[in-house]
Amino acid sequence: MIAMLMVGGGYARAGEEAEPHWREIAWPYPRDGWPAGRAFRCVEGACGDAEVYVRPKLGFCNCDTGVADDDEVDRVADIDLISPRFAPRELGQVVRVAEMPGRLRSYDLAMPDGGRHVAVGIAVSHRCDLLVAVAQGTDDAPKIERAALEFLDTADMRRWMGSAMEGR
Amino acid sequence: MGAHVRVVICFSLSLFACGGAFAQSQVIGAAPEAANMKLVGYNDLQARSAYQPTIHHQGDRYIAYIGHHGGTDDVPAPVNPLTGKAEPNGTSIVDVTDPAHPVYLRHIPGQEGKYEGGGGQMVRVCDGKALPKGDPSAVYLLRTFGGEAHEIWNVADPANPVLVTRIGGLKDTHKSWWECDTGIAFLVSGAPDWRTRRMTQVYDLSDPAHPVKIRDFGLPGQEPGATGAVPTELHGPISTGPSGNRVYFGYGTNKGGFLQIVDRDKLLNGPKEPTPDNLRYPEISRLAMSAFNGAHTVFPMPGMPIAEFAKDKEGKTRDIVMIVDEAILNECAEPRQMVWLADVTVENRPMMISSYTVPEASGNFCERGGRFGSHSSNESMAPIYYKKMAFIAFFNAGVRALDIRDPYHPKEVGYFIPSITSATDKRCVTIDGKDRCKVAIQTNNVETDERGYIYIVDRANTGLHILELSGEAHAAAVLP
Numbered sequence: 001m002i003a004m005l006m007v008g009g010g011y012a013r014a015g016e017e018a019e020p021h022w023r024e025i026a027w028p029y030p031r032d033g034w035p036a037g038r039a040f041r042c043v044e045g046a047c048g049d050a051e052v053y054v055r056p057k058l059g060f061c062n063c064d065t066g067v068a069d070d071d072e073v074d075r076v077a078d079i080d081l082i083s084p085r086f087a088p089r090e091l092g093q094v095v096r097v098a099e100m101p102g103r104l105r106s107y108d109l110a111m112p113d114g115g116r117h118v119a120v121g122i123a124v125s126h127r128c129d130l131l132v133a134v135a136q137g138t139d140d141a142p143k144i145e146r147a148a149l150e151f152l153d154t155a156d157m158r159r160w161m162g163s164a165m166e167g168r
Numbered sequence: 169m170g171a172h173v174r175v176v177i178c179f180s181l182s183l184f185a186c187g188g189a190f191a192q193s194q195v196i197g198a199a200p201e202a203a204n205m206k207l208v209g210y211n212d213l214q215a216r217s218a219y220q221p222t223i224h225h226q227g228d229r230y231i232a233y234i235g236h237h238g239g240t241d242d243v244p245a246p247v248n249p250l251t252g253k254a255e256p257n258g259t260s261i262v263d264v265t266d267p268a269h270p271v272y273l274r275h276i277p278g279q280e281g282k283y284e285g286g287g288g289q290m291v292r293v294c295d296g297k298a299l300p301k302g303d304p305s306a307v308y309l310l311r312t313f314g315g316e317a318h319e320i321w322n323v324a325d326p327a328n329p330v331l332v333t334r335i336g337g338l339k340d341t342h343k344s345w346w347e348c349d350t351g352i353a354f355l356v357s358g359a360p361d362w363r364t365r366r367m368t369q370v371y372d373l374s375d376p377a378h379p380v381k382i383r384d385f386g387l388p389g390q391e392p393g394a395t396g397a398v399p400t401e402l403h404g405p406i407s408t409g410p411s412g413n414r415v416y417f418g419y420g421t422n423k424g425g426f427l428q429i430v431d432r433d434k435l436l437n438g439p440k441e442p443t444p445d446n447l448r449y450p451e452i453s454r455l456a457m458s459a460f461n462g463a464h465t466v467f468p469m470p471g472m473p474i475a476e477f478a479k480d481k482e483g484k485t486r487d488i489v490m491i492v493d494e495a496i497l498n499e500c501a502e503p504r505q506m507v508w509l510a511d512v513t514v515e516n517r518p519m520m521i522s523s524y525t526v527p528e529a530s531g532n533f534c535e536r537g538g539r540f541g542s543h544s545s546n547e548s549m550a551p552i553y554y555k556k557m558a559f560i561a562f563f564n565a566g567v568r569a570l571d572i573r574d575p576y577h578p579k580e581v582g583y584f585i586p587s588i589t590s591a592t593d594k595r596c597v598t599i600d601g602k603d604r605c606k607v608a609i610q611t612n613n614v615e616t617d618e619r620g621y622i623y624i625v626d627r628a629n630t631g632l633h634i635l636e637l638s639g640e641a642h643a644a645a646v647l648p
Contacts, residue, residue, distance in 0.1 A: 033423030033459035059422075059496045062365075064285035071363045071398075080397035087395040166598040 020047035020147055027053070029081045034060075038160070040151070042137070047147035050137035053078060054152070056129060056164045063128040067102040074105070077121030078134045085110040086119065089141060097152050098161045100124035100131060104149075106141040120145045122152070131161055193536060194588045194608050201531070204582030204641035205569060208621065209634040211270040214246050215591035216257045218625030218632065219289040220343070223264065223548070223617040226295075226307055230617055231326045232270070233293055233309055234260040234625055234632065236278060238286025240593055248275045256280040257287040259311050260632075261326045267621050267634040273327040279314025286314050290341065290356075293323070294348035294376075301351070301375035308332065308376045310353065312341040318355050320376045332376050340365045343404030343465075345415075350374065352382075352436065354405045354415060359384055361392040364401045368417070370436065382436060387419070387428075388444035400424045403464050403494075406547065407432060412470060414452075416489055420462030422496040422505050427455040427466050427489060429515055455510055455518040457491070460503035464494035465544045469555045472575060487513045488521075488555075488575045495541025495563055498595050499606075500534035505541035507560055509575045524578045526565040531585075537606025538595035538628060539563035543613065550618040557581075557637075557645045559622055564608040567624045569637060571644045582641035585609055586626065586633045593628040620647055 021044040027036035028051075037055020042048060060076065067073065070092040079086050092105030102124030109117040119136040135148035151157060200207060217237040224231050236257035239245050245254040250272070258278030263271040278288030290312040296302030309321040309329065317336035321329040340358030347353070351374025358365050367386035371379050384391075387399040400420040407415045415435060417428040434450035457463065470487040477484050489512050493505035506525035512518040525542070526533065533540040546559045553559075558578075560568045566585030570578045586609050594605035612627035622635040637645055 031459070058501065062285070063283055064281065074363060075365075075398040075401075084397040085395075086397075162601075166601075 020045035020151065022047065022052070022151055025051070029053075032081075037164075042147065046143070047151070048137050048139040048143065050135050050139065050144050050147055052133060052135045052148050052151055053081070054131070054133040054157075054161070056131050056161075058129045058166070061125040061128050061130045066125040067123045067130070070103065070105050073103050073121050073123050076130055077105070077123045077132045079107055079109070079119050079121050082117070082119060082134065082136050083109045083111050089118075095122060095124065095149070097122060097124045097131065097133070097149070098158045100126050100165075104145065106145060109136065118144055120148055122148070126165055129165055131165055193606060196588055196590060198587055200587045201566070201585040202583065204637060204639040205567070205584040205622070205635050206638050207584070207586075207633060208636050209264070209266075209268045209270050210631060211262055211272055212589070212591060212631040213260050213262075213625070214248060214272070214275060215243070215629045215631070216246055216260065217283070217287070217593070217627050217629050218260070218612060219287075219627070220291050220613050221615045221623045221625050221632070222291045222293050223615055223621075223623060224293040224307070225618060226326065229263060229265045230619070231273075231323070232260075232262040232264045232623060232632065233291040233311075233323070234262065235289045235291045235311060236260065236287045237289055237627065238279070238281040238283050238314070240282060240629070242593075244282055245280070250275065258313075259288050259291060259309070261323065261329070262632065263326070264617075264621070264623070264634060270632065270634065274329060276311075276321065276329055279316060281314055288312050288314065290344055292344060292346040294346055294351075296324075298348040299351045299374050299376065306376075310344065310346050310373070312344070315340040315358065317341070318344070318357070320373070333379060335371070335379055342366055342402075345405050345407055346373065347407055347409050350410060351376075352407070354407060356402055356404055362386060362390055363392070363394060363398050364390040366402045368402060368405060383440035384442050385435060386442070386447060388447045391442040391444070391447060394444070400426070400462075403462065404466075406466060406468055408468055408470065412468070414468065416466040416468050418463030418466035418491065420457070421464055421494045422462045422502060424459050425457040425462035425491075425493065427457075427463055427491055427510060427512075427518065429453050429455075429512060429518065453516045453518055455512070455520070457508070461493045461505060461508075463491050464542075465492040465547070466490070467492070467545050467547060467558070469572075469575070472555050474576070475574060476576070483513065486511050486575070489518075490545060490558060490572070490575075492542050492545045492560060494543050495539040498538055498597050500528070500540055501597070505543075507542050507545070507570070507578070509572070509578060511575075521576050522578055524560075524570060524580070526562050526568060526580075531565060533565050536564045537608035538610045540565060543611075546614050546616045546622070548616045548618070550616065552618055552620045552647070553616055553645060557641075559614045559616060561611045561614045561624060563610050563612070563627070566609060566611045567614050567622065567635070569622075569641045571641075573644075581644050582637060582639070584624070584633070584635050586611070586624070586630060589630055592626070592630045595628065620645070
């Protein structure tokens, strides 16, 4: 049974986009080497049609250097779950999620149905462990990135990510 | 009760059932746990975390060269008693001519750094007289220098090694392979422009003083400029040389692994520009493993006679590759990493035929602390054990001796779990944000020599144990 989570809240004034609301959905990908994480779909507001997938990868990280470069984000951020055909849009940037340092990079995705999506891959680390998140949708990359980072910064998500990283 | 007495009783009852009687946690001063393997000699390796041992018959001596991981948080650079100086972990050189009394000769410092971030994990050794253009008086040690370089040292005088050459500028290195008869080396490297942490750089090291690069090699998608999904990174290759004309590459460590079978001649002489087509050209086939498992060691054993098939008109012998996964996480926090045997006789349809793991309940290994699961096998192809016995490093379950004469039904015939010492380092898991640590043996790597001695080294700083077979295991190996 997937626990349902609605995150966000508030009302929009005329001319403003509503505050994003996310609904938890079932993990949409087949089992791979890592346990399934949590998946969320934007159901209202400034997150458009984005979905966010987030999970820990314990024991996967370079213990000393963490997520050191964009290649690491390409390798670990689960972009390939959505589509194996992706290309970076630009150089990545440093990011912190739940007090963990790492990198963020946006990608153009060629979807299996022939459509085009944008994804934002995030990989942050603590010691030898990774936490990865990927957001995808048809909006522009900055909007998806902003919505994803705000979502990951909510108290519920920060609490869950800390727990998923075994209390780190 | 003495260790030997206990061993005899244990084996007479049941090999597996006996282990369960042992305590969950190891205690300093307790006897080693063993069946059909016994301790011959020991060296503490200056309490350095150890990875690859290579035993070289050097003149009338046997020398063990042992690569080390980096230091620990508590002791980043242990003091070398021979120099009185703190030295970053690198390579230990130990005279094991008398295996009961190993003599520590020299420590060559490695790259500064802790755990996998420093040291000099890998070692291979070739005689200069075996290499086509080597100095006949030299003995060459090929080692990694942390993640940043490969080095070759002349260790003809193993107590006084001399640096010969260095191949640097890399972002990672690991479990390389060196053909002593040709000088061709398959160096596990991290070329800076490749998209993966580890790939292969093929070098001609027939003249170790003048390395000649042949090509970069990896999986399509890992090469510079590629986009899209990045395939699983390399762990290590083993070549069968010009006569076998195959190189077996193991990818993945504890996840998403596969065995790649490569035509050596095409790899060396085919088109070398790292395009997807050129990278595919030498590949014969792949054997995909479960996403739960990786391929740390892929050990080829071509042409094994299978007794059960002796009367069959075809298929009496089989080409077998033993694949050993690496456990990564402490206290069983991942799927079991174990040993797989693959029949690759029909190369484009390789197939797993058997597996082996230590029964967890035989020693309550998930509760002992540290890693439990396989890591590596011996890689010596000396006749004494080749295609008959295999030795598997199994972290807190010590080393396991497998009778593999019937690779369809491998059978454990002995084991040895060393005692911990005051040097044995802790291994921790995080619970509710706090570290909870235990101390357990972490048998990391194993090698054998042509005399039949088995050398195991410990990742948790316990040192080198030199073992020999006894009882049923001795008989299974058909030792004199």
